[in-house]
Amino acid sequence: MADGEHQDYRFTRGRAVLRRALPLLLVALLTGSLGALLYTASNASRDHSQALDEQQRSFEIIALARGFEARTARAEVTLARYVISLDPDTGRLFQDQWRGAASQLRALAYATRGSGWQHGNVAALQYAFTARGKTLNEIGLRTTYDQKMAALARFHQAGKSQDLRRITALLDLVIKAENERLRERSLAVTLAGDRSEWVGKTSQLVGLAMLVCILFVAWFANMAYAERRNARRQAEAETERADRLEAAVRERTAQLSDAYERLKRESAERAAAEDGLRQMQKMDAVGQLTGGIAHDFNNMLAVVVGGLELAKRKLKLNPEEAARHLDNAMDGANRASALTRRLLAFARSEPLLPSAIDPDGLLRGMADLIDRTIGDQIIVSIAQEAAGWHIFVDQHQMENAVLNLCVNARDAMDGRGRLMLATGRVTLKAGEIGECQAGDYVTLSVTDDGCGMTPDVLARVFEPFFTTKPVGKGTGLGLSQIFGFVRQSAGEIRIESTPGEGSSVHIYLPRSARDAADVEAEAIAFARAPVEQPPMRILVVEDDPRVLNQTMAALAELGHLPIACDHPAKAARLLAHNGDIGLIISDVLMPDMTGPEMVKALPARFRHLPVLFVTGYAGDANDSADFEGHAVLRKPYTLSALGQALGQTLSAPLSGSRRPGTAEAAE
Known part of the structure; x- marks a missing residue:
């Protein structure tokens, strides 16, 4: 190719x-x-x-x-x-x-x-x-x-x-x-x-x-x-x-x-x-006391009236026996005063004011009140084993808690049975009882032999408005309020109950740092306060003629020179005519105007005078804004209590920031 x-x-x-x-x-x-x-x-x-x-x-x-x-x-x-x-x-x-x-x-x-x-x-x-x-x-x-x-x-x-x-x-x-x-x-x-x-x-x-x-x-x-x-x-x-x-x-x-x-x-x-709700709870308990209180008060009045009548008969023939009857009448009057004061103190509404309280003394003081509340068919026993330990709580709230527990126990026993109130001392470890911190605690127990509670009821007893009582017999707030009071006081509450055998409520409250010696020292210091004062002119404003005459006589007995004023409207004129008046004693509740209103209406040149208000109403002593720092003496009072109140009034300087003092009548 x-x-x-x-x-x-x-x-x-x-x-x-x-x-x-x-x-x-x-x-x-x-x-x-x-x-x-x-x-x-x-x-x-x-x-x-x-x-x-x-x-x-x-x-x-x-x-x-x-x-x-x-x-x-x-x-x-x-x-x-x-x-x-x-x-x-x-x-x-x-x-x-x-x-x-x-x-x-x-x-x-x-x-x-x-x-x-x-x-x-x-x-x-x-x-x-x-x-x-x-x-x-x-x-x-x-x-x-x-x-x-x-x-x-x-x-x-x-x-x-x-x-x-x-x-x-x-x-x-x-x-x-x-x-x-x-x-x-x-x-x-x-x-x-x-x-x-x-x-x-x-x-x-x-x-x-x-x-x-x-x-x-x-x-x-x-x-x-x-x-x-x-x-x-x-x-x-x-x-x-x-x-x-x-x-x-x-x-x-x-x-x-x-x-x-x-x-x-x-x-x-x-x-x-x-x-108002808390006050209703208190007043519900007070309502249960009226029958027993009336009975006791009439008995005390019988002692007073009978003693005065016997003393009047024996005054000339047998002065010693007349003095004994007068002492009995005074004792009956003091007991009636103490009973009325305890009832009014329990019923009045006031804020939480804690103080060092002897739990044994608290139960002793409430014994008559508890007896009148729960009736004679329940046998009450009190075991006092706190042995000088004190608690720092509000006394009225504590009394209210104890009385509520006793009323619950009465209802659980259907008005008949045995009730044991006991105090004690215990030392707890941290967390041993609820949220209690480690330390010394005073226990207060209320034990009854009533119907007891089932576990379901026991689990709900502290719930507000929970109650097993019939409609109209309870609000369901008693135990819940006690629970809140105990927790507010840094304590705990425990309930042990068995159906058919009864219940025990145990309250644990911290021991107060102030012991019995401190409280007793304060009481002795108060008792040794001077009572006698030099004679002075005192204006007495009182609308009740009998009380006015009694107050005038008591002041004269203490060596003072009283001037009577039967209506608060006359006070300014009497002060103007008697320039040597050094003190005003005034009732609180009077016609047309009250004692504090009268003091506020006085001319400015008399506002420096010390004032001692006298009242028989429990709620008056709490109205610190109305009294403007002046002292308050409760009716009825003894001669020594009047002298003590006069000494405190004259020795305390008046100032806008001074809180009103309250002089209680001596027993």
Whole structure:
């Protein structure tokens, strides 16, 4: 074969090979291009889907945070309503709403479990929420156990507490961080869409051979656009929902502010209602005493009248026997005075005024009161084993607690049985009895042999308004008030009861640091106070002629020069005509004007004179604002008690800040 023919053959063969290989190359190129396009489209779809999922997760976290904020706001509003209304259903609603807020917070923590940048914020939010829950639960418990003023004060402080501001700040951090992450995820969605568009443009360049691929990419791009549009709509819906949530939070905040203002306006009314409720409990017990008190008082009056009549008969013939009858009459009068004073002191309403009390002496002083209350069919035994240990409590509240326990025991025994009252001493370890701290404690036990209580009843005895008595026989507030008083005095109360065998109530109260020697020293110092004073002119203002004559005679017996005034309107004129008057003794309740009103109406030049008010009404001695620091002497009083009160009045300088003293009649 010639060289030319050989070259032509190779050229022709090369062209044939090229023609055969070109379709393969084209197929390979198209296949590669299709694969590249498919791969690129697949990556773009995956990135877009992942970006949308992350975007959706951000919206869910923001919604959970807003929902948690709204639930906590509603729970606090419900707590405010509970403190105002004292409605147990409202208290349970608060608990349900607070648990719902806790569930919302757990859902938020679960939703952010994979978000490292949110872990610290959510953990701090859980801690602040727990602290806030303890504060609000404490307010609910104070309200449940009848400490409404303390609950209101605590609620007011909680509204300004650091944990509330911390919760709000942490929620803002969570939402702010998620919004920043949302912007990054929105950028990722945009980039994925741009990549899809690039795939579409590349598919157009491939031509008709890549028509199927172009259509597929176009369809995929359309789907991606639709999803992005749906995502945008969802984002707008979430934004609108967030705006509504913020409006709801603002509305709830405004309602809470209005409720707080109403709380401040109604605080005085609630305080008066609570005092009235406690006073009703006292008066219920006082009502049970009237029969026995009338019997005892008539007996004492019989001793007084009989002694005076016998003394009158024996005065000339047998002076010694007449003096003995006069002593008996004085003893009967003193006993009647003490009985009346104990009853009025028990019945009057006054704030908690703790002092060092001898528990053995307290039971001895209440023996007659308890006998008259529970009746003669119950045998009362008293075991006094405190042995000089004192307690630091309010005496009237303590007497009220003991009397309520005795009345409950009487009802449990159906008016017949044995009642044991006992005091004792015990040293406790920390936490041995309830929340008692380690130290010395005085125990006071009331034990009966009545019907006892079942475990179900025993578990609820301290609940307010819970009672097993028939309608109209009890309010269910006695034991709950005793529980609150004992806890307020840093003590504990325990009840042991067996159905059919009786019950024992044990009260543990901390031993007072002031022992019997300190109390006795104070009593001796008071007894040694000077009684005698130099003679002086005293204006006596009294509307009752008999009392006026008796007071004039008593002052004359003490060596003073009294001037009688039978009406408070005459006091200013008598003071003007007798410039040497150095003291005013005035009754409190008189016609036309009271003693304090008379003193306030005196001309300014007489306001420097010391004043001693005399009253037989138990509630008068508590009106410190009316007495303006002047001393008060209770009727009836003895000659020595009058002299003692005069000495204290003359020795104490008058000042606007001085608290009124109360001079009790000597026994």
